Amino acid sequence: MIIERIKSIVLLVLVSLSLLLTYQLWYGQKPTHLIVEEEFERVVVEKPRPLVEVITPAYIVLRTEIGLNVLKESDPGFYLLWKTLSQQLQSLTEEFIVEENIPGEGLTNLLTVYLQPALPVGSDLPWLPGIPSAMIGQIELFSLNELTWLALADSEDDTKTYLLLPPEKAVELTDLIAEISAEDRIVYALLSTDKLNGLAERELNLENSIYLPQEPVYMDYLILRSETLDRDLLLRTFFIDYKLARIIEEKDGGLIYTDGERGLRLTNVGLEYSYPRLETGQTTISYPDALENSSSLISYHGGWPVGLRLEGLDMIRRGLAVSYQANWRTYHEGYPLYINKPTRAIFNDRGLIHYTRTLFVVENEVTDNEERLPVAEWSIALQAALDYFDAVNPGNQSGLRLEEMELGYVLTRSANLIQAEPVWVFQINGLQFFLKAADLDLLSREELL
Amino acid sequence: MNLGRAKSILIIAFIGLNIFLGYNLFWPDFGRLTRVAVTAEEIRITEAMLNENNYFLETTLDRAIQTSDFLTVAPASDLQKKIEKRLVEENASVTVDESSKTYSREGQVLIFDSSGLIRVMFEPGVFLAERSINLEQREIRSKVEQLLKEEQLMPEEIMFDYMEYIEPEGIILHYYQVHENLPIYSGQLEVVIDLDRLKEVRIYWLEPLVRSPVREMEIISATDALSNLVRELGPSSVPRRVKQIDLGYISWEYDAEKWEIPPVWRIVLDGQQLYFINAFTGNLEQNNIIPEQLP
Numbered sequence: 027m028i029i030e031r032i033k034s035i036v037l038l039v040l041v042s043l044s045l046l047l048t049y050q051l052w053y054g055q056k057p058t059h060l061i062v063e064e065e066f067e068r069v070v071v072e073k074p075r076p077l078v079e080v081i082t083p084a085y086i087v088l089r090t091e092i093g094l095n096v097l098k099e100s101d102p103g104f105y106l107l108w109k110t111l112s113q114q115l116q117s118l119t120e121e122f123i124v125e126e127n128i129p130g131e132g133l134t135n136l137l138t139v140y141l142q143p144a145l146p147v148g149s150d151l152p153w154l155p156g157i158p159s160a161m162i163g164q165i166e167l168f169s170l171n172e173l174t175w176l177a178l179a180d181s182e183d184d185t186k187t188y189l190l191l192p193p194e195k196a197v198e199l200t201d202l203i204a205e206i207s208a209e210d211r212i213v214y215a216l217l218s219t220d221k222l223n224g225l226a227e228r229e230l231n232l233e234n235s236i237y238l239p240q241e242p243v244y245m246d247y248l249i250l251r252s253e254t255l256d257r258d259l260l261l262r263t264f265f266i267d268y269k270l271a272r273i274i275e276e277k278d279g280g281l282i283y284t285d286g287e288r289g290l291r292l293t294n295v296g297l298e299y300s301y302p303r304l305e306t307g308q309t310t311i312s313y314p315d316a317l318e319n320s321s322s323l324i325s326y327h328g329g330w331p332v333g334l335r336l337e338g339l340d341m342i343r344r345g346l347a348v349s350y351q352a353n354w355r356t357y358h359e360g361y362p363l364y365i366n367k368p369t370r371a372i373f374n375d376r377g378l379i380h381y382t383r384t385l386f387v388v389e390n391e392v393t394d395n396e397e398r399l400p401v402a403e404w405s406i407a408l409q410a411a412l413d414y415f416d417a418v419n420p421g422n423q424s425g426l427r428l429e430e431m432e433l434g435y436v437l438t439r440s441a442n443l444i445q446a447e448p449v450w451v452f453q454i455n456g457l458q459f460f461l462k463a464a465d466l467d468l469l470s471r472e473e474l475l
Numbered sequence: 476m477n478l479g480r481a482k483s484i485l486i487i488a489f490i491g492l493n494i495f496l497g498y499n500l501f502w503p504d505f506g507r508l509t510r511v512a513v514t515a516e517e518i519r520i521t522e523a524m525l526n527e528n529n530y531f532l533e534t535t536l537d538r539a540i541q542t543s544d545f546l547t548v549a550p551a552s553d554l555q556k557k558i559e560k561r562l563v564e565e566n567a568s569v570t571v572d573e574s575s576k577t578y579s580r581e582g583q584v585l586i587f588d589s590s591g592l593i594r595v596m597f598e599p600g601v602f603l604a605e606r607s608i609n610l611e612q613r614e615i616r617s618k619v620e621q622l623l624k625e626e627q628l629m630p631e632e633i634m635f636d637y638m639e640y641i642e643p644e645g646i647i648l649h650y651y652q653v654h655e656n657l658p659i660y661s662g663q664l665e666v667v668i669d670l671d672r673l674k675e676v677r678i679y680w681l682e683p684l685v686r687s688p689v690r691e692m693e694i695i696s697a698t699d700a701l702s703n704l705v706r707e708l709g710p711s712s713v714p715r716r717v718k719q720i721d722l723g724y725i726s727w728e729y730d731a732e733k734w735e736i737p738p739v740w741r742i743v744l745d746g747q748q749l750y751f752i753n754a755f756t757g758n759l760e761q762n763n764i765i766p767e768q769l770p
Contacts, residue, residue: 033482040489047496053514269690270755272545272735282729286737286753286760 071263072329074322077314078116078152082108082335084142087237088203089135093213095206096237100333101360103206110202111139111165114195115153115176123157124188128168128175136174136203139165140235143339144181146314154178160187161313167199174200213240222428225405226412233429244398245448245463248358248435250386252294252444255328263327264290264299292385295437295444295475296367297328299381307376309341309348316341320352323371328383333357334369342372349374358388362434363446364460366474386437386444399448401433401463410466411452414459429453436460437475444475513538513696521698529711530744534719536697543738543754544691546654546724550591551662551680554630558585558593561627590730593678595628600672612638619648619666622673630680633664639747645669651723654683658723660741660751681726684733694722694754700740704750707759719743725751725760 086107088095097104141163148159163181167174174196176189191199214237222230261268265285274282283290288301311319316339324330338353354369355362365384372380402410408431415426430453435446448463460469513536522532559578562569567580578585582601586594603618604610610618616635623629636649645668652662659681667675695703697720719742726736738754751760 030479030482033479033486037482037486037489040486040493044489044492044496047493047500051496051500053516269692270737272737274729274734275732277730277732282731282734285756286758287756 071259072325074318074325075330076152077318077321078112080317080321080336081141081143081145084140084337085237086140087138087214087216088207089137090207090213093240094215094237095211096214096360097206098360098362099335099357101357103209104360107137107202107206108139110198112153114191114199115147116155117195118154118176118189118191119156120154122189122191124175124190128177128188129170133168133170136167136169136200138167141165141181143317143336146317147178151314154189157187167203169196169200212243214238215240217428217431222408225408229424229426230412231425231427233427236428236431238404238431239401239433242403243401243433245361245401245433245435246398247448248446249389250295250437250444250446251389253328253331253385253387255385257292260297260328261290264288295365295386296382296384298367299327299378301377301379304374304376304379305344305349306347307349307374307379308346309350309374311350311375313339316350316352319373320350320371323352323373323378323381324354324369324383327378327381328385331356331384331387333363347374349379356384356386358435358446361448362432362451363437364434364449364451364474365437366471388446399464401448402450402461402466404431404450407431407450407461407463407466408452410461411450411454411459414461414468415452415454415457418457419455425455427455429456430458433463434460436469436473438469438473439475513698517696517698521701524702525705525717528705528709529714530701530705531714531716532701533716536701536720537722538697540696541694541722542691543694543722544687545735545737546659546686547684547733547735548659548681548726549684549733551630551682553682554678554680555587555591555593557627559587590728591679591681592728593676593680595626595676595678597672597674600669600674603668603671603673605671606644615646615668616648619668619673623664623666623676626676628664628676628678630664630678634658637746652680654724657738658721658741659683659726659736660723660739660749661726661728661736679728681736687735692755694738695740695752695757697740699757700742700752700754703752703757704742704759708750715744716746717742717744718746722754 082099082104084098086097086104088097097107144161144163145153145165146159147154147162148157149155151159160178161181162178163184164179166177166179168177169175172193174191176191178187178189179185180187217232217236217238219230219232222232258268261271261283265271265283265288268283271283271285271290274284276282278293280291280293283292287303288299291298309316317336320336320339324334333356334354335357336352337355338351340351342349342351349372352371352373355364356369357363367382367384369383370381371378411431412426430451432451434449434451436449437444437446439445447469449460449469450463450466452459452461461467462469518536518538525532562578562580562585565580567578567585569579570577574589576587578587582597582599584596584598586596588594601622603615603622615638620629630652632653633650634653636651639647639649641647648666648668650664650666652659661679662681663677663679665677666673667677701717701720721741723739723741724736725739725741726734737760739751739760740754742750742752744750752758753760
């Protein structure tokens, strides 16, 4: 009897257990060790730069008694002068606008600031709050007797707005200009069409204001090294969960990370990211907001390298898709560094579509063993550039436009070293090319890193 | 039969049943029903979603929770070396350029591309059978595979995939690579037949180097993969049938030293269109995300 009762209990337990197991099997149960916790790690990156620090001038021209001084990004004095001027523009309001024309005669131009990209000013913006919104492409500082004016030229129609500076601000600026001008600097001159045509013995049009050195210039070869970034942090800024990204090791040492939708390629001089799915998006944000976005992108994806300057911000349309494209360039002591893939971001309301960022820093200048490199004089360099242009464009003798001419550096690889070679940079009729600064030999695009 | 005996029989039967159920539920390495991820209800919901969008499920789904990892691969060099060795022994003429090496011998041209792709072109072609298109698939395969073995062009760990008919009377046989019982869909062998002759063999084979167990992760279920695909493709204007959904690995062709490839769900629609859903991310795998390949 007891055995039968035990049998009944055992049978009941077994039936219950089989029901439970069948339920588990049919409806499923995730083993706890396989439940993946969603990880939303906090990514701590560099703080985005405020709007007032996003735009810096393309160059600032100072007028001194002996000629012109040209200051560019990373040039000593450039930041201080721009910071002072920018702060003054932030504190000036519509009450300083001069309605009538300022005197034409006897005015002294103290400085000219070329802004590319244009500086947005007006309501809701840090610069000149309260005045109607405008985009400023050029700022000039004039003085006459005790009065000092700022002339702001609109980037689109060149109309000018004059602001009378309060005496203390005028003194602050003129003192700073005098201080910077007193430093030992190369004297520049503005290239004029007459001078250009006399030299080239043909019709050559000037597209932009080009300032050229009027005295011997010496430049150094630069040795560069890869910028060290926290790779894990960098990956986390591009991929929500970078563990899902697979790695492709290229034959040239490059590394590609991709999750099947977006890809990130890392080399020792740069990174390139793309997310083609977002290409079809739209952009609805304003130009100032796009400026701030571009700053955030740099801060978030690797941070701001030394000497990086925003060169342009344009809205681009491809079919129905609209996006912003921001271009940056790195400068070293006032000279731009050219590389095949400079820092650039394409983004829209959906996010970052394409991004390239240079990953190098200047380690040292090669001055120990070699003499500083004497740069070919500008007139000789220009002649060499025209000869090259004629060689690649035979028969195109008229209607030439000189769009760009400046000294800079080009990144090349020599053995295992990454170096920057001094060059004359030219752009004629849309064709950009580089001549070695000393011997004016052509540096082909293939030689660029 | 008395009640006591009946109880004994039932107890034995239920012990057996419970052992079976327990085995399927808790034995981690055996049984497809182990660690069920997809419930019957989820399959029903997925089917309803598919039908709403004019897709129809005509295959069974793998219902287990599975984990997987990345597989590191490199272009396979063994097969190329073996073929080249034979060509050198047979004094085949060779020309080399920047991206490829071409061997020629009577009736054959072999091109070894730097990406790892091997092309063997037969001229005027190797006779298989009069009007091959009329043969049974099994017969065609058998003749082709025999020929590949004779020509030493048959890699190991290979699996027949499908046969594609090309107008007017051409056939392409598709094979894929297998590694540890999982397909590597990008390791491919294709045999082109035109009328009665085998004209070309294309081989792109990968060398599996290492799996990354430290990166082992749970993959998405087959139902999630199907849902993601339909979301990606949108509703269909004509009925489309899901013929197959299998787990494997996919890789695009890279001119690289080595690379990791992810697990994917391969979904075959209407027996001819292949889609690959990344089994980790659930994204539809596309071949245009590598930055340097952008325009």
